[in-house]
Each structure stands twice: as structure tokens, then as C-alpha cells.
Amino acid sequence: MKKLNIVLSGLLVASVGFAGENLMMKAKNAGLKPIPQSKLKLLKLVDDPANPMTDAKIELGKKLYFDPRLSKSGIISCNTCHNLGLGGVDGISAAIGHKWTANPHHLNSPTVYNSVLNSAQFWDGRAAHLEDQAQGPMQAAPEMASPAKSVANKVKSIPKYVNEFKKAYGENVKITFKLIADTIGVFERTLITPSRYDDFLNGHPNALTKTEKEGLNLFIDKGCASCHNNIGVGGTMQPFEVANKYKFENVGDFKGNKNGMVKTPTLRNIEETAPYFHNGMVWSLKEAVKDMGSIQLGLKINDEEAGKIATFLKALTGKKPNITYPQLPASTSKTQKPDMN
Amino acid sequence: MKKLNIVLSGLLVASVGFAGENLMMKAKNAGLKPIPQSKLKLLKLVDDPANPMTDAKIELGKKLYFDPRLSKSGIISCNTCHNLGLGGVDGISAAIGHKWTANPHHLNSPTVYNSVLNSAQFWDGRAAHLEDQAQGPMQAAPEMASPAKSVANKVKSIPKYVNEFKKAYGENVKITFKLIADTIGVFERTLITPSRYDDFLNGHPNALTKTEKEGLNLFIDKGCASCHNNIGVGGTMQPFEVANKYKFENVGDFKGNKNGMVKTPTLRNIEETAPYFHNGMVWSLKEAVKDMGSIQLGLKINDEEAGKIATFLKALTGKKPNITYPQLPASTSKTQKPDMN
Numbered sequence: 001m002k003k004l005n006i007v008l009s010g011l012l013v014a015s016v017g018f019a020g021e022n023l024m025m026k027a028k029n030a031g032l033k034p035i036p037q038s039k040l041k042l043l044k045l046v047d048d049p050a051n052p053m054t055d056a057k058i059e060l061g062k063k064l065y066f067d068p069r070l071s072k073s074g075i076i077s078c079n080t081c082h083n084l085g086l087g088g089v090d091g092i093s094a095a096i097g098h099k100w101t102a103n104p105h106h107l108n109s110p111t112v113y114n115s116v117l118n119s120a121q122f123w124d125g126r127a128a129h130l131e132d133q134a135q136g137p138m139q140a141a142p143e144m145a146s147p148a149k150s151v152a153n154k155v156k157s158i159p160k161y162v163n164e165f166k167k168a169y170g171e172n173v174k175i176t177f178k179l180i181a182d183t184i185g186v187f188e189r190t191l192i193t194p195s196r197y198d199d200f201l202n203g204h205p206n207a208l209t210k211t212e213k214e215g216l217n218l219f220i221d222k223g224c225a226s227c228h229n230n231i232g233v234g235g236t237m238q239p240f241e242v243a244n245k246y247k248f249e250n251v252g253d254f255k256g257n258k259n260g261m262v263k264t265p266t267l268r269n270i271e272e273t274a275p276y277f278h279n280g281m282v283w284s285l286k287e288a289v290k291d292m293g294s295i296q297l298g299l300k301i302n303d304e305e306a307g308k309i310a311t312f313l314k315a316l317t318g319k320k321p322n323i324t325y326p327q328l329p330a331s332t333s334k335t336q337k338p339d340m341n
Numbered sequence: 342m343k344k345l346n347i348v349l350s351g352l353l354v355a356s357v358g359f360a361g362e363n364l365m366m367k368a369k370n371a372g373l374k375p376i377p378q379s380k381l382k383l384l385k386l387v388d389d390p391a392n393p394m395t396d397a398k399i400e401l402g403k404k405l406y407f408d409p410r411l412s413k414s415g416i417i418s419c420n421t422c423h424n425l426g427l428g429g430v431d432g433i434s435a436a437i438g439h440k441w442t443a444n445p446h447h448l449n450s451p452t453v454y455n456s457v458l459n460s461a462q463f464w465d466g467r468a469a470h471l472e473d474q475a476q477g478p479m480q481a482a483p484e485m486a487s488p489a490k491s492v493a494n495k496v497k498s499i500p501k502y503v504n505e506f507k508k509a510y511g512e513n514v515k516i517t518f519k520l521i522a523d524t525i526g527v528f529e530r531t532l533i534t535p536s537r538y539d540d541f542l543n544g545h546p547n548a549l550t551k552t553e554k555e556g557l558n559l560f561i562d563k564g565c566a567s568c569h570n571n572i573g574v575g576g577t578m579q580p581f582e583v584a585n586k587y588k589f590e591n592v593g594d595f596k597g598n599k600n601g602m603v604k605t606p607t608l609r610n611i612e613e614t615a616p617y618f619h620n621g622m623v624w625s626l627k628e629a630v631k632d633m634g635s636i637q638l639g640l641k642i643n644d645e646e647a648g649k650i651a652t653f654l655k656a657l658t659g660k661k662p663n664i665t666y667p668q669l670p671a672s673t674s675k676t677q678k679p680d681m682n
Contacts, residue, residue: 066426074432075421085407085669092415092679100441102681272671284674323666328426330613330658333625338433340443 020205030220031229034201035194046116046189056168061187063326071144074338081109087272088113093280098145106252108280114268116189118235123278124257125237131185148177160329193318215312223297227264237261243298248281271314285310361546371561372570375542376535387457387530397509402528404667412485415679422450428613429454434621439486447593449621455609457530459576464619465598466578472526489518501670534659556653564638568605578602584639589622612655626651
């Protein structure tokens with residue numbers, strides 16, 4: 001009897017393992033791909049050959065990312081809306097910026113984590129790269145409200161920043177608004193969060209629990225992976241309201257890009273990035289899963305299925321890079337004063 | 342000749358060294374004290390026996406300090422106005438809080454660094470301890486605008502926070518608003534920034550440059566140290582406008598506590614904490630030094646003297662503790678939603 005038990009449990013393990021491997025193949029066939037384990041492959045994936053990563057650029061980019069003085073008021077940084085302690089978001093429906101102005105289209109701040117994996121940036125995909133994206137909110141009146149020239153002048157007025165730019169780009173560096181945004185982009189490219197889901201796809205069938213595997217299986221079978229795929233588990237431009245209208249379609253005036261396409265959010269760290277959808281009107285992950293079934297796939301995902309899919313999605317919560325909070329160089333008498341108006 | 346030079350330079354070194362030691366004694370006699378070098382002495386200085394520091398409390402306090410969800414809007418944390426990357430301040434004249442409301446008394450946010458060394462908290466000294474202080478801005482309508490009960494309920498709705506409270510205070514912990522503020526206080530007690538000035542007072546005469554020593558000497562001779570003394574180089578309640586009126590006295594309605602006393606700011610990291618004075622109307626450190634000579638001491642500090650004193654004051658810029666940006670536990674369906682109104 002003891003022996004039989006051992007044999008049976010051996011068979012069970014083998015069968016779970018086999019199921020795991022089957023599911024792994026199924027996921028790969030559905031277009032799901034892990035964050036590479038190899039550091040070299042990862043670097044190749046996230047680095048921009050036009051402005052290759054160095055420690056000096058990353059560290060400087062981090063400072064700029066956290067520096068509220070880049071805003072007109074001096075109190076709003078990139079990290080205000082893309083908070084690295086809160087899944088890379090602000091946790092509110094529509095972003096709030098300068099003078100407490102809500103995003104005029106009632107748009108929700110997307111996460112900065114893994115955003116380098118997106119094929120385009122912004123909900124309407126209007127920026128091709130993180131570097132282009134970073135230029136937007138700094139200047140936008142309802143966000144950081146700082147003209148490009150102000151941002152560059154502020155940075156140039158701080159000798160320690162100038163030195164760091166020299167260290168990063170050489171003695172003859174010309175500090176421009178574009179280079180500031182590019183440097184922030186370099187830092188953002190490092191914000192990758194590998195998860196148990198990646199371990200699973202990288203060949204560790206036991207990295208996911210039984211329910212998570214069932215959730216992943218449903219995620220593929222229901223068709224979620226037809227938009228949420230590739231390494232980003234999202235991040236590409238897709239049509240919206242394919243089968244049905246979104247119940248909060250009238251909140252804000254966002255209708256996608258000129259072709260009606262919307263950037264599918266990454267589902268990585270989705271557990272941490274409520275509220276959901278472009279206008280941030282849905283707070284429950286399970287509800288969001290059901291809504292997407294109806295809106296995009298024209299099918300009813302029942303409560304149990306949505307629960308399992310949500311359980312799987314929580315396995316996408318990744319390990320965040322360790323970030324030492326930066327000490328920002330002091331302003332000088334030449335630094336433009338904050339303006340709250 | 343060569344020998345004479347050597348002898349002379351030896352004498353010069355000895356004389357500078359001697360001057361350094363004399364100045365050290367003079368500084369101590371003027372009531373200036375260093376941050377202790379001994380970790381045990383430092384701990385004794387900053388720890389509160391009523392709620393002794395532990396790693397678990399410090400780490401939890403740090404999370405709460407950085408968590409904007411403690412505010413009504415969900416986007417303002419302690420760190421918004423007391424930014425640990427910016428000398429522990431916001432760098433604006435009057436604090437801006439919920440709904441972009443300026444501090445109604447036009448009060449400037451004091452630094453959190455070394456604030457445990459203050460004999461009282463707030464500009465009017467109305468809080469005796471950091472823990473009492475922390476309760477204020479969280480609830481104040483123009484700051485974080487969050488009723489005490491809301492703050493406690495938000496924290497209690499997040500199981501990972503509950504676990505951390507259990508780890509810090511034991512299984513039977515009752516999470517109250519007071520305990521949340523107390524835990525933030527524990528973290529704030531660790532924010533001590535030793536500087537070259539402390540090295541000097543701790544027996545290293547060459548830790549300050551010649552000009553810095555001249556500045557320190559003037560700082561004592563002019564009488565600055567009569568208010569800015571002890572370990573905090575400030576932080577006690579003192580009369581204001583002793584000799585003359587402050588030129589911006591009409592900006593805001595702050596007139597000190599009921600006895601007209603004002604908390605003297607710490608001068609530690611003063612280089613990083615412009616703008617100066619209770620209503621943040623002066624941006625230049627040199628100008629602030631001159632103003633204080635006139636307002637408090639009834640004497641004219643000339644440009645050269647003010648320059649030397651400012652140079653000395655920059656030697657008070659201290660080494661900040663290394664802070665890993667915290668990963669905050671995710672909200673749940675029970676967590677009260679942010680309210681921007």
C-alpha cells in the first residue's frame with residue numbers, strides 16, 4: 001500500500017508536470033513570451049542602441065524621474081503619477097496634475113513598469129518610444145506644465161546636474177529638453193519586473209499553482225491572449241469595443257487613435273494598478289476580466305472563470321528593481337523659481 | 342632656505358590646527374554640539390523609550406511615510422512636502438496640499454531631516470514630538486485632508502500592512518491612527534544627517550576649510566549661535582523680530598505661538614532647504630543671514646561676513662541615510678477609494 005501510494009504520487013507529480021509543460025507550449029503557441037532569464041538577452045530587449053544604457057545615464061535618469069522641480073510648480077515629478085512604489089501608477093481614475101487639474105480626457109495613468117515592452121506609448125499610441133513619451137507630461141498644461149526650455153534651463157542651473165550629464169555623455173554634452181527626456185527614458189528601460197509567470201514560461205512548471213494554471217488556460221481559451229500577448233502581456237494597439245460598448249464609454253472623450261485603436265495595457269502587475277481601463281472606472285480585477293470578455297470577445301466569462309483568471313493575473317506581479325531614493329542636487333540662485341499658478 | 346620653509350610650514354600647520362582646536366572649544370562654549378559619533382549614543386539621543394525603534398517599525402514607518410494613499414486624494418504623502426530627496430522639504434514658499442490649497446497661514450514646510458532634535462515641532466511649537474506632529478498634516482484639510490478614522494481604515498483594509506503591524510507590535514496590535522503616526526515618527530527619528538561640521542566638533546580640526554572656520558567663528562561672534570545652537574543648530578522656541586521687523590512680516594498671518602515665540606529652524610542642510618523663514622519668502626542664504634542679523638541681533642552683517650557664514654552653513658549639509666524606495670502593499674476591494682474633492 002505504501003509502495004502503491006509512492007507510485008501513485010509519483011504519477012501525479014509526473015502528470016502535473018506534464019500538464020504544466022503542455023500549458024507552457026500552449027501559452028507559447030498563443031503568443032505569450034517570458035521576460036528572458038539571460039541578462040544579455042534582457043539587455044538586448046530593453047536597450048536602445050541609439051542611446052545605450054550606462055550606469056551614469058541610469059542614475060541620472062532616476063534623479064530626473066524623481067525630481068519634482070522639472071514641473072512648473074516644483075512639486076510634481078514623473079513619479080507622482082507613475083509611482084514606483086505603487087505598481088508604477090497613481091491609483092486614481094484620471095491623472096491629476098498642475099493646479100489639481102484632472103486629465104482633460106479623463107485618462108488613467110498607465111504603469112511605467114515594463115512599459116519599454118509596449119509597441120507604442122500613451123493610450124492612443126502616439127509615441128513610439130519611452131523617450132518620446134517622457135516629453136509629453138512634462139510639458140502638458142494639466143500635468144507638469146513646464147515648457148521644454150524651462151525644464152532644460154532648470155537642469156542647467158544646477159552644477160551637479162551639469163556634471164552628471166558630462167559624466168553620462170561626455171564633456172561637450174549639450175543639455176537639451178530632448179536629452180533630459182532621453183535620459184529619463186534610459187532609466188525607465190530598466191524597470192522590468194520578472195514574475196512567477198515568467199519562471200513558468202521559462203521552464204519551471206511548478207512556478208504557478210494549480211488555480212493559476214487553470215486561470216492561464218482559461219486566459220488562452222477565452223481569447224484574452226489574442227490581444228494581451230508577447231512579453232508585455234499587452235502593449236500593442238488593438239481595436240476596442242469589438243463586440244459590445246464599454247459601460248463607462250461616456251466618461252471622458254477618449255475614442256482611441258484616428259483608427260479607433262487603443263493601446264492594450266500590459267497585464268504585468270495588474271493587481272497593483274487599479275483602477276482599470278483607459279478612464280479608470282473599474283476597480284475590481286474580476287469585474288474588469290468579465291467586462292473585457294463581453295466588450296472585446298463577445299462572451300460571458302462566469303464568476304468562477306473570472307476568479308481563476310484574476311488569480312492567474314496576480315501571478316504576473318513581478319519583482320521590482322531595488323531603487324535607492326535619490327538625493328537630488330540643490331537648486332542655485334539661478335534656478336527658476338517654482339510657480340504654482 | 343628649504344629647511345626654513347619646512348619649519349615655517351610646520352608652524353603654519355600647527356597654528357591652523359591650534360586655531361581649529363580653539364574654535365572647537367569656542368563652539369562648544371557657545372552651546373554648539375555635534376551629532377554623536379557613537380551609534381549607541383546616537384540611538385539614545387533619537388530613540389523614544391515609549392516606542393523603541395526596531396527594524397520592523399522603521400521599515401513599516403518608511404512605507405507609511407511614502408504612501409500617498411494615507412491622504413484623501415491618494416496622491417499626497419508625507420514625502421510630498423518633506424521630500425527626502427530635496428533636503429526633507431518641498432522647495433516652495435508655502436506648502437501646497439489637497440486640491441492645490443496653499444497653507445492658509447502661508448507657512449513653509451520645515452525639513453524632516455534631524456527634526457527629532459527639535460525641542461518642539463511646527464513653527465509655533467505646538468507639538469512636543471514627531472509622533473504628535475505626524476497626526477497634524479494627515480488630517481489638515483489643506484494638506485492630506487484625511488480624517489483619522491479614514492487613515493486607520495485604509496491601512497486596516499490592506500492585509501500586508503496588517504501583517505507588518507503584527508510583525509512590528511505583536512499579534513494583538515490594534516491599528517489606530519495614533520499608532521500609524523507613531524510608526525511614521527519612528528522612521529523619522531532615523532533621519533539624522535552627520536556632516537563635516539560634526540566631524541570638526543568631534544575632534545577633527547581639518548574637517549572644515551579655512552573659510553568655513555572663519556564663518557563658524559563669525560556665526561558665534563555675531564550671536565547666531567545664541568538661538569541656533571545645541572545638536573540641532575536650532576530647533577528651540579525663540580522670540581522673533583527681537584530688534585527689527587521682518588520685511589515680509591505681512592505675508593501670511595503667522596505671529597508665533599501665544600507668547601510670540603517661533604521655532605528656530607535647524608540650520609542642518611540649510612543649503613538644500615530654500616526658501617527661508619516661516620513664510621518662505623527669502624531664497625538666498627546670504628540674504629537670510631543678513632536679514633537675521635538685522636531682525637534678531639540688531640546688527641549689520643556685511644556682505645563678506647554673510648558670505649563666510651553662508652559658506653560655513655553649507656558645511657552643515659549632511660550625509661543622508663540610504664533609503665530604498667519602498668514597495669507599498671496593494672490596495673484591496675475594501676480600501677476606501679481616493680477622493681479628489
